[in-house]
Amino acid sequence: MTGKTDRHLLVETRDTGEAFLRDARVLAGTGRDVTLLLIQDAVGTVIRTSSPIGRLTGAGVRVLIDDFSMRQHAVAVADLPTWVRVADAHDIAGLLLVPGIKVVWH
Numbered sequence: 412m413t414g415k416t417d418r419h420l421l422v423e424t425r426d427t428g429e430a431f432l433r434d435a436r437v438l439a440g441t442g443r444d445v446t447l448l449l450i451q452d453a454v455g456t457v458i459r460t461s462s463p464i465g466r467l468t469g470a471g472v473r474v475l476i477d478d479f480s481m482r483q484h485a486v487a488v489a490d491l492p493t494w495v496r497v498a499d500a501h502d503i504a505g506l507l508l509v510p511g512i513k514v515v516w517h
Contacts, residue, residue, distance in 0.1 A: 417443040418512045423453040431517050432463055439471040446506065448498065450477040458490045468494040477503065 421435050432447075439445040447467060449457060454476055456462055464474055475498040476491065488497060498506075507514060 418509055419443055419445045420448060420506050420509075420512055420514045421445065422448045422450060422514065422516045423456075424451040424517065425453055426456055429463065432467060434515075435467055435472050436470045439467070445471065446473040446475060448475045448477065448503065448506070449495075450480045452484075454480045454484050454486050457492060457495050458486060462492075465492060465494055475502070475506075 419435075419438050421431065421438075423431060435445050435447050447464070449464075457464055457474070457476060468474060474495050476486075476495050478497050478499045481488075481497065491497070506512065
């Protein structure tokens with residue numbers, strides 16, 4: 412049985428695919444706690460005007476972006492939409508160590 416306490420961390424490393432975003436939306440829609448973490452090449456997807464990731468926040472998905480990857484791709488905090496939160500290595504390690512969290516790396 413699943414419930415609100417089920418936590419999922421979806422880690423996207425490349426240009427986000429619609430299937431991966433759909434998975435995040437479906438998980439959140441069934442009451443699960445879902446965080447989407449964008450790292451490596453995925454960081455550029457949030458600064459696009461037509462980014463489909465923004466629609467996830469309406470479904471309850473939290474969107475984080477890795478600060479190191481941002482610097483590597485010359486993405487400034489000022490370039491980010493308001494629905495994205497910047498995460499550093501300490502934040503990410505804390506998420507990965509949450510007891511019972513289910514991590515999917517894409």
